Every structure is written in structure tokens, then in C-alpha cells.
Amino acid sequence: MSIGNKIAAVRRTLPAGVELVAVSKYHPAEAIREAYDAGQRVFGENRPQEMKAKHEILPRDIEWRMIGHLQTNKVKYIAPFVSMIESLDSERLAAAIDKEAAKNGRTIDCLLEIHVADEDTKSGWDYDELDAFVRGGGFDAYRNIRIRGVMGMATNTDDETVIRRDFMRLAECKRSLADCFGPEFDTLSMGMSDDYPIAVECGSTEVRIGSEIFGAREY
Numbered sequence: 282m283s284i285g286n287k288i289a290a291v292r293r294t295l296p297a298g299v300e301l302v303a304v305s306k307y308h309p310a311e312a313i314r315e316a317y318d319a320g321q322r323v324f325g326e327n328r329p330q331e332m333k334a335k336h337e338i339l340p341r342d343i344e345w346r347m348i349g350h351l352q353t354n355k356v357k358y359i360a361p362f363v364s365m366i367e368s369l370d371s372e373r374l375a376a377a378i379d380k381e382a383a384k385n386g387r388t389i390d391c392l393l394e395i396h397v398a399d400e401d402t403k404s405g406w407d408y409d410e411l412d413a414f415v416r417g418g419g420f421d422a423y424r425n426i427r428i429r430g431v432m433g434m435a436t437n438t439d440d441e442t443v444i445r446r447d448f449m450r451l452a453e454c455k456r457s458l459a460d461c462f463g464p465e466f467d468t469l470s471m472g473m474s475d476d477y478p479i480a481v482e483c484g485s486t487e488v489r490i491g492s493e494i495f496g497a498r499e500y
């Protein structure tokens with residue numbers, strides 16, 4: 282099946298209002314171009330320099346989403362154009378994004394990445410720490426960041442009960458934090474190739490799908 286057909290097939294399974302981020306990390310610009318020609322405009326990458334290089338050679342109306350752990354000294358590569366940073370996982374990173382956004386005369390949309398999975402390898406805020414930070418006004422000073430919602434990953438397992446538990450937790454985190462932000466806090470980014478139907482059942486508003494669309498990645 283072509284990339285375009287795969288995108289169409291995924292789209293058919295998504296309810297109206299659930300956004301598809303095509304995760305193109307490690308795939309060449311030609312693959313993104315194919316997806317673009319099939320109408321896809323929103324792409325996810327996890328390495329800043331790779332995103333920048335692709336941004337420079339691909340159409341300008343692509344929305345680039347950073348979904349991978351971001352080092353503070355690399356924010357500068359993407360700050361001029363990135364449409365959303367979904368992996369905001371620390372105060373240091375918030376400060377760095379705010380500073381680079383200001384330099385570029387922009388406000389950058391961000392999601393709070395929250396750690397709910399069983400593995401320690403996954404990044405993200407501990408929910409209780411995040412809750413204390415937010416309620417303590419931790420983000421108030423960062424005028425060039427707009428917090429749009431929450432992002433997370435489920436435990437990497439075949440056990441649907443565990444996956445569902447993780448997605449329900451993420452949904453609950455978003456609900457609990459909603460009173461701290463305005464109506465723009467509207468995004469719940471969860472669900473990948475292997476688990477997105479469950480994420481959608483649990484209220485996801487945005488799925489991030491890579492291998493299902495582009496095939497296996499070559500690292």
C-alpha cells in the first residue's frame with residue numbers, strides 16, 4: 282500500500298476532531314513529500330537538526346511538531362518555525378523555549394509531557410510535581426509559551442488493560458490541570474501505531490503515527 286493509501290486508511294478509523302500527526306522521524310524527505318501530496322500537513326519529528334533540514338527543503342505550509350526529548354541547547358534550531366513542542370518535560374526546557382520564542386518574536390505552542398508508563402526510560406513530568414509547579418504559577422513568567430494540553434505514552438506492552446490504564450491516567454491529568462489554563466488547553470496527544478485505537482477510546486484528540494504510515498524505521 283502506498284503512503285497516501287495508508288494515511289487514508291488511518292484517517293478512516295479516526296473520529297472527526299482527532300488530529301493525525303504523521304511521525305516521519307528517520308524517514309527521508311521523499312516519504313514526507315508523498316504524504317504531503319496525499320494531503321497530510323502535520324508531521325512529527327524527534328531530532329531538532331533533522332526537523333530543521335527537512336523544513337528547509339519541504340513546503341512551507343507543513344506544521345512541524347517536536348515529539349522527542351529536546352535538549353535546551355537545541356531549541357534554537359527549531360524555534361523559528363516549529364508549530365508545537367509536544368515534549369515539554371521540565372522547567373529548564375520551558376525557560377529555554379520561552380527565550381528562543383521571544384528572540385524570534387513568536388509564541389510557541391507546547392504540550393506538557395507526562396510520564397505515566399511503567400518504564401523509567403520514558404521521559405516526562407511526574408504528575409504530582411507538575412501539578413505543584415503549575416499551581417505554584419511556575420509557567421506564569423513564560424509569556425512566549427502557550428500551553429495547549431498534555432502528551433504522553435502508554436507502557437510498551439501487549440496487555441490492553443495496562444495500556445488503557447495509562448491512557449485513562451493521561452486523560453485524568455489533562456482534566457485535573459484544565460482549571461489552571463484557558464480554553465486553549467484543548468489537546469490530549471496520545472496513541473501511536475500499536476495502540477492508537479485504545480487512545481482514541483480514552484479521549485485522545487491527537488494521535489502520533491509513524492510506522493503504520495511510513496513502515497519500519499532504519500536507525
Ligand SMILES: *Cc1c(COP(=O)(O)O)cnc(C)c1O
Nearest residue numbers: 304348473474475489490491492
Ligand atoms: C516514534 C514516536 C511515535 C510514533 O511511533 P510509531 O510506533 O512508529 O507509530 C509517537 N510518539 C512519539 C513520542 C514517538 O517518539
